[in-house]
Amino acid sequence: MKHLTKMLDLTKPDIVKILDLADSMKAEHKLGKASKPLEGKTLAMIFQKASTRTRVSFETGMYQLGGQALFLSASDLQMGRGEPMEDTARVLGRYVDGIMIRTFAQQDVEDLAKWSGIPVINGLTDYDHPCQILADLMTIREHKGQLEGLKLTYIGDGNNICNSLIIGCLTMGMRISVATPKGHEPHQDALDFARKFSDTFELVQDPAQAAINADVLVTDVWASMGQEAEAVARMKTFKDYQINDALLSKANPGAIVLHCLPAHRGEEITAEIFEKHANVIFDEAENRLHAQKAVMALLMK
DSSP: OOOBSSGGGOOHHHHHHHHHHHHHHHHHHHTTOOOOTTTTOEEEEEESSOOSHHHHHHHHHHHHTTOEEEEEEGGGSGGGGTOOHHHHHHHHHHHOSEEEEEOSOHHHHHHHHHHHSSOEEEEEOSSOOHHHHHHHHHHHHHHHSOOTTOEEEEESOOSHHHHHHHHHHHHTTOEEEEEOOTTOOOOHHHHHHHGGGTTTEEEESOHHHHHTTOSEEEEOOSSOTTOGGGHHHHHHHTTTOOBOHHHHTTSOTTOEEEEOSOOOBTTTBOHHHHHHTHHHHHHHHHHHHHHHHHHHHHHHO
8 A cells, every 4th residue: 555545545454454553543542652653754735625624633643643744725835826736746755755635636636646756645535535434434343343244324425425435335344325316326436346246235316225224324414515506406405315313213223323524414414313423423533533643654654
C-alpha cells in the first residue's frame, strides 16, 4: 500500500492491518502512552471542500504521532490561480512527507499520487471516502466484535459513502443491502465490484426491504456538498429514505446506527433515533482520528 486514493486500493489484509493498528493506537491514547512514529514528518492537507472532522482529526492525529500538519486551502495555493495539479504535486513532494486532500474530483487525488512521489491520502472526493469507511468498520468491529457475516444496510443517496461502504463491507466478508431511489444508484465502479459478491450484495429501491435482518444501518445527508442547488428536489425524492422507528423495527435486535455527520435530523434520520444511537455515532466520529493515524503511520513511517 503506497497510497490511499480509494477503497479499491485496499485488500482484506490491508484493512485488517489498519484496523488492528488503529485499535492499538486508540488503546495507547486512552492510557496516555502514545508512540510518535512520525516525529519530524510533515503532512500537507489540501482542502477544496470545507471540513470539521477531516481537518481536526488529521491535524490532531499528526500531532499525536509526533509530526506536524499544514492546512492549505485552495486559495492558499497556486492551484487556485491555475497551476496544474502535477506541478503542485511535484513541489509538495520536495517539501513534505505526505499529502491528504479533500476535494471534489477523484482525478485530483490520482494526479497527486502519480506526480508527488510521496504517500497521498484521500480525505474525501465525490467518488470515494475511504477514511470514513475505515472508521465505520473499526466502530462496527468494536461494538459487534466482528465484521464477517454481519449485514449492513445503507439507506439514501448512492454517493461517496455508499460507494466506499459497498467495497469495504464486501471486502471484509459482510453482507450489504443498499436502498436508493431510482436514478441515484451507486457509482458503476462499486456495482462492478459488487458483481463478484452476488450472494452478499443487494441493491433495491425499498428501504424496508433493505433493512430486514440488518445488524448495522447507515445513512448520510440527502444533499452532499456541491449539491445545495438540488436540495429542494432531493427532499421530495428522498422523503421515504429515512432511518426511523419503523425502519429500525425491520432490523435485528441490537442493531446499531451509524452516520458520518453532519446529520440533518428530521431528514435522513429522526432526532429520536439519532440520540438513541448517539454514543455509537460519536464513537464512529472519534474513530476517524485513530483509523487515520494508523493509515498515516503505515504510509509515512
